[in-house]
Amino acid sequence: MNILDQLNQDLKDAMRNRDKQRLSVIRSVKSSLQNESINKGEELTADEILTVLNREMKQRKESLYEFKKATREDLVEKTNTEIQLLSEYMPSQLSDNELQQIVNETMDEVGAKSKSDIGKVMGAIMPKVKGRADGSRVKDIVHQSLA
Structure with a gap:
């Protein structure tokens, strides 16, 4: 199953389970993928999907750093959860x-x-x-x- 199919399935599951945070993250990622696809004018390749996922992850890590610096623990916790959810769609990291x-x-x-x-x-x-x-x-x- 490719990443896009997995996102669609997880979106449906999140809706059924009323998991608002997972739903929000998946919608955000799907929106970014859709925007990238529109900009490109054709469907994204697996490599391009991975690039978008990396960008989403990097944005959240940068936000996490800023939230920690501003001692916003509520946002730190939320962003950490988003990073964990996003990492499910990323390939395993190299040791x-x-x-x-x-x-x-x-x-x-x-x-x-x-x-x-x-x-x-x-x-x-x-x-x-x-x-x-x-x-x-x-x-x-x-x-x-x-x-």
């Missing part, structure tokens, strides 16, 4: 060891030797780990490896 292995392989592919090669390495890695690793995590591992 640090798996990510380090991909970084090492990519460094060998592009011939990276120094910190000046970070841009080349990041450009080659990000398509490989799309949706499975946060960019800041990747950047930290690349920095450590090239140090």
Whole structure:
């Protein structure tokens, strides 16, 4: 079952169970997917759906940071729940060891030797780990490896 079908099924289940928060998150994601599809003028590929999901997740993580900074515990709790719900639709995250292995392989592919090669390495890695690793995590591992 693809992500869109899963979202539709979960939307129906949330309506039946009167789960307002799940319903709100799913509607928000479906709305973003629909907007992206309209902008593109055709149906989204699985990769594009994943990009939209990543964007939604990133927005919520940024909001969470701001809410914590403003000590808005009510919004922190709500946003944490939204992040958990969204993570159900994301692919499983790479472990640090798996990510380090991909970084090492990519460094060998592009011939990276120094910190000046970070841009080349990041450009080659990000398509490989799309949706499975946060960019800041990747950047930290690349920095450590090239140090």
